[in-house]
């Protein structure tokens with residue numbers, strides 16, 4: 001049985017990324033807000049666009065802490081951010097949804113999201129994803145590394161130097177693989193399951209524009225930053 005060992009460098013890399021991931025949390029916790037009050041579809045849409053706008057800003061700050069990211073070609077950095085922003089947002093939403101909450105809170109949160117204004121057809125795939133992320137019981141290092149692996153996806157549109165991105169992503173995947181083996185020794189397939197979620201995440205993100213324009217209200221307004229990042 002091969003002995004899996006995280007090197008000193010990998011330990012340092014993981015600490016930098018996890019600290020940055022935890023530092024760059026959403027300022028106002030949306031779950032708390034949703035648990036407090038029931039909002040109209042319009043108010044919920046505004047809340048979503050506000051949360052998503054601040055999450056994109058948080059994502060940009062987070063990527064500056066990924067060792068090697070700032071050494072990539074500048075335009076490739078933008079292409080990676082634009083290409084991963086929606087997936088990072090759904091990954092963060094899944095982590096918010098799967099957080100341990102006092103009993104009954106998750107059910108209230110689920111109900112509020114179901115009734116938020118999102119159209120019926122997207123609710124099942126979205127919650128299937130949230131629950132499949134929750135079942136993994138990821139530790140924070142795994143969450144941070146999974147988001148990093150998602151950002152460093154080489155085949156995003158307009159990425160010129162895919163090899164450079166691939167090298168960075170492989171560095172992160174190697175740490176994540178070892179971490180999974182050490183954190184979940186009884187589950188040799190855990191790492192594979194984790195990466196499988198990224199496929200589910202990409203599929204869910206394909207629905208994203210549809211989910212927004214079909215929100216049960218008229219005249220959907222977006223912030224300039226979201227117009228940049230979302231294809232709306």
Ligand SMILES: COc1ccc(-c2nc3ccccc3n2[C@H](C(=O)NC2CCCCC2)C2CCCCC2)c(OC)c1
Nearest residue numbers: 030044047048051052055089092093096097113116211
């Ligand atoms: C595009 O369609 C949708 C639909 C639902 C969500 C969603 N899933 C959630 C799961 C847990 C808590 C919040 C959640 N949200 C919205 C939100 O505020 N998401 C934030 C985005 C930035 C990162 C933190 C979460 C809520 C939904 C209820 C109405 C108000 C917005 C969503 O988040 C991408 C996108």
